[in-house]
Amino acid sequence: xxxxxxRSHPPAGRSGxxxxxxxxxxxxxxxxxxxPGAAGTDPGPAGTDSVPAAGSSTAGRSxxxxxxxxxxxxxxxxxxxxxxxxxxxxxLREHAGVRWTVLPSGVGAWLVTRYGxxxxxxxxxxxxxxxxxxxEEGSARRKTGIPGERSADLMTHLLNIDPPDHxxxxxxxxxxxxxxxxxxxxxxxxxxxxxxxxxxARRGEADLIHEFAFxxxxxxxxxxxxxxxxxxxxxxxxxxxxxxxxxxxxxxxxRGGVARSVKxxxxxxxxxxxxxxxxxxxxxxxxxxxxxxxxxxxTENEAAAMAFILLxxxxxxxxxxxxxxxxxxxxxxxxxxxxxxxxxxxxxxxxGTAVEELLRYDGPVELATWRYAxxxxxxxxxxxAAGDPVLVVLAAADRDPERFAQPDTLDLGRxxxxxxxxxxxxxxxxxxxxxxxxARTALATLLTRLPDLRLAVDPDQLRWRxxxxxxxxxxxxxxxxxxxxxxx
Numbered sequence: 418x419x420x421x422x423x424r425s426h427p428p429a430g431r432s433g434x435x436x437x438x439x440x441x442x443x444x445x446x447x448x449x450x451x452x453p454g455a456a457g458t459d460p461g462p463a464g465t466d467s468v469p470a471a472g473s474s475t476a477g478r479s480x481x482x483x484x485x486x487x488x489x490x491x492x493x494x495x496x497x498x499x500x501x502x503x504x505x506x507x508x509l510r511e512h513a514g515v516r517w518t519v520l521p522s523g524v525g526a527w528l529v530t531r532y533g534x535x536x537x538x539x540x541x542x543x544x545x546x547x548x549x550x551x552x553e554e555g556s557a558r559r560k561t562g563i564p565g566e567r568s569a570d571l572m573t574h575l576l577n578i579d580p581p582d583h584x585x586x587x588x589x590x591x592x593x594x595x596x597x598x599x600x601x602x603x604x605x606x607x608x609x610x611x612x613x614x615x616x617x618a619r620r621g622e623a624d625l626i627h628e629f630a631f632x633x634x635x636x637x638x639x640x641x642x643x644x645x646x647x648x649x650x651x652x653x654x655x656x657x658x659x660x661x662x663x664x665x666x667x668x669x670x671x672r673g674g675v676a677r678s679v680k681x682x683x684x685x686x687x688x689x690x691x692x693x694x695x696x697x698x699x700x701x702x703x704x705x706x707x708x709x710x711x712x713x714x715x716t717e718n719e720a721a722a723m724a725f726i727l728l729x730x731x732x733x734x735x736x737x738x739x740x741x742x743x744x745x746x747x748x749x750x751x752x753x754x755x756x757x758x759x760x761x762x763x764x765x766x767x768x769g770t771a772v773e774e775l776l777r778y779d780g781p782v783e784l785a786t787w788r789y790a791x792x793x794x795x796x797x798x799x800x801x802a803a804g805d806p807v808l809v810v811l812a813a814a815d816r817d818p819e820r821f822a823q824p825d826t827l828d829l830g831r832x833x834x835x836x837x838x839x840x841x842x843x844x845x846x847x848x849x850x851x852x853x854x855x856a857r858t859a860l861a862t863l864l865t866r867l868p869d870l871r872l873a874v875d876p877d878q879l880r881w882r883x884x885x886x887x888x889x890x891x892x893x894x895x896x897x898x899x900x901x902x903x904x905x
Contacts, residue, residue, distance in 0.1 A: 493528075494521050499883040502783065503825070506530055506813035515799035520885065526787075526806040527799070532821075532837070534797035535814035540842030541796075544788035544807055551789050551806060591847060599850040602641065606855055609636050610862045618866060618900035622873060625863075625893040626740050631657070634735035634855055638728050641851070643693065643700025648685070655682045656732060682728070686721045701727065727848065734839075735852045737781030737889030739859045742772070744879070744893060745779055746860070747872050749827050756829055757864050765857075771829040772856045776838035777815045778827050783888040785809040785840060811837050812888065867897040 490512060491505040492498065498505055509516055514531040529538050538544060613633055617623035635656055639649045658678035690702060697703040705720045746753040759767040788807045793800065801807065815836045816824040822833075839846035846852070863870060872879075873894040880891040 490516075493518060494883070494885065496883070499881045502812060502888075503816060506810060506816065509810075510813055510817060515797045515801075524806065526808045527796070527801055528784075529796060529807060529809045530813035530817075531797060532814040532817035532819060535809045535811065535837060536841055538788070538796055538807060538809050539785060539837065539840055541794075543791050543794050545791050546786070546788060548787065548789065551804060594847055594850050596850060599854055602637075602851070603854060603858070605640060606633075606637055606858045607862070609633055609640075610855075610858050614862055614866055621899040622894070622896050625743055625895055626736070626890055627892065629859070629863075630736045630739035630743075630893070633739070633859060634732035634852075637735075637851070637855060638732050638848075641701055642724055642728060643698055643702045644689065648689075651685070652682070652728070654678075656728070679725075683721055683725060686724045690720055690724075733887055733889075734781040734846070734848075735855050737887055738772075738776065738852060738856050740890045740893055741779045741781060741888065742775035742856060742860060743863065743870075743895075744890060745775055745827055746864075747870065747895070748876060752827055752829050753864065756860075757868060760861055760865055767829060768857055768861055770831060770834070772853055772860070773834050773836065773838075774827065774829050774831045775856075777821070777831075777834055777836035779888070780811060780815060780836070780838040781887060781889060782838065782840075783810070783812045783884075784886050785811055785837075786886060808885075809837075811840075866900060870895050870897045872896075 491508050493502075493505055509528065509530040514529070514534055516528050516530075517525060518528050519525045529535050610633060613629050617628055623629065632653060635653045636649055639652055644652060655678040686702075690706060693700075693703055694706055697706060702720075702724055705723060746756070756767055756771055785808065788809070790801045790803050790805050790807060793803050795801065796807070815821070815838060818824050820835075839849040839852075873896040879893070882889055882891050
């Protein structure tokens with residue numbers, strides 16, 4: 418059928434058809450090059466560098482001495498790279514595990530691609546999250562955060578600070594993400610999931626990004642924060658603009674729309690904090706207010722910034738986890754069938770390991786957020802100067818054959834799986850338990866209620882959102898037998 422979300426798209430990607438495994442990432446790939454004017458890649462999410470129309474450079478600071486031992490190497494952050502980054506990352510792991518790269522924004526950074534080096538870097542206290550340590554002044558610093566957050570006074574959040582402030586703020590919100598609290602939230606996540614599936618189950622077709630993976634975590638995190646139901650659609654619109662994630666037919670949106678959406682969200686959160694002071698509930702924002710009132714010294718800006726980053730980080734990663742996960746299962750029907758059979762038997766073990774494997778295999782976060790060397794240091798034998806930015810490439814580390822057996826094989830039952838999909842160390846993703854709950858609920862519900870789910874377009878027509886930090890599909894059009902017919 419001609420699906421409304423299908424796009425003409427040149428062949429790309431290396432995932433094998435009909436359950437086959439992709440081309441081994443350890444193979445020596447042909448370096449990908451730029452494709453001027455290529456359609457199929459959209460601007461990146463807020464806080465990332467978009468893929469340029471004509472590719473980008475990856476020149477080292479000094480080709481002879483700065484982590485470029487394998488020669489020029491593949492071009493990064495091009496249209497082809499956004500579609501399938503794994504061959505390029507395999508080349509980097511083999512030839513230049515720590516490599517200086519000039520990003521499309523013009524800002525340079527060290528890319529760390531080997532698992533051992535990545536794990537070390539993520540937990541190294543000498544790498545600061547605070548952009549004040551960036552050696553470059555002015556415009557370079559402004560290109561490493563979320564657009565609009567500085568002008569909206571939203572910089573003081575967990576992604577941009579170090580201990581002791583990080584320790585203090587993380588302690589304030591960690592109570593909302595304990596295993597007990599997340600388990601208590603499970604019925605609400607199931608209710609939201611079923612409601613969204615009800616919206617398209619009888620139709621026989623859907624876009625699983627716009628109609629399912631995108632709204633589910635938005636509504637869930639809004640509930641957790643305490644955003645009233647009547648305001649949650651506004652949050653969905655603002656979040657969509659921040660991700661440059663618009664409904665089909667909406668077009669490109671006005672210039673500066675990301676920053677304006679951030680400011681609107683910040684203004685709303687400040688107003689909501691004032692409103693809740695007179696009517697505290699059991700939600701996370703009320704908890705932040707109580708902590709502030711009991712001497713935790715949480716400023717209004719800190720409270721607004723905390724709520725903002727929990728919303729921002731709490732939904733985009735889950736959108737991509739659900740979208741990328743379903744995409745992988747649809748491309749590997751034998752693996753999907755194994756999971757469906759396990760669910761039909763009422764088992765939960767394979768579902769749990771499947772979510773962890775999907776996080777490793779094609780996770781929602783391609784690169785960890787920015788870090789800056791506070792002193793001269795060494796990573797993987799490469800000398801890093803004080804003030805240099807460092808970007809840990811999670812997608813590369815999680816397919817390192819030195820750590821994972823058959824890293825390019827989707828193995829839903831994989832047990833030895835210490836992936837870095839949600840980071841490592843003190844900045845390990847606070848909302849990971851909630852994201853896992855949402856992913857397990859989403860995948861189990863889709864595979865159970867719509868058992869013959871299948872892609873509605875050729876896989877080569879799928880469009881990946883180009884960006885530096887996050888990795889996700891723009892659309893995921895599917896077809897299935899309408900649910901009413903299954904129940905006859």
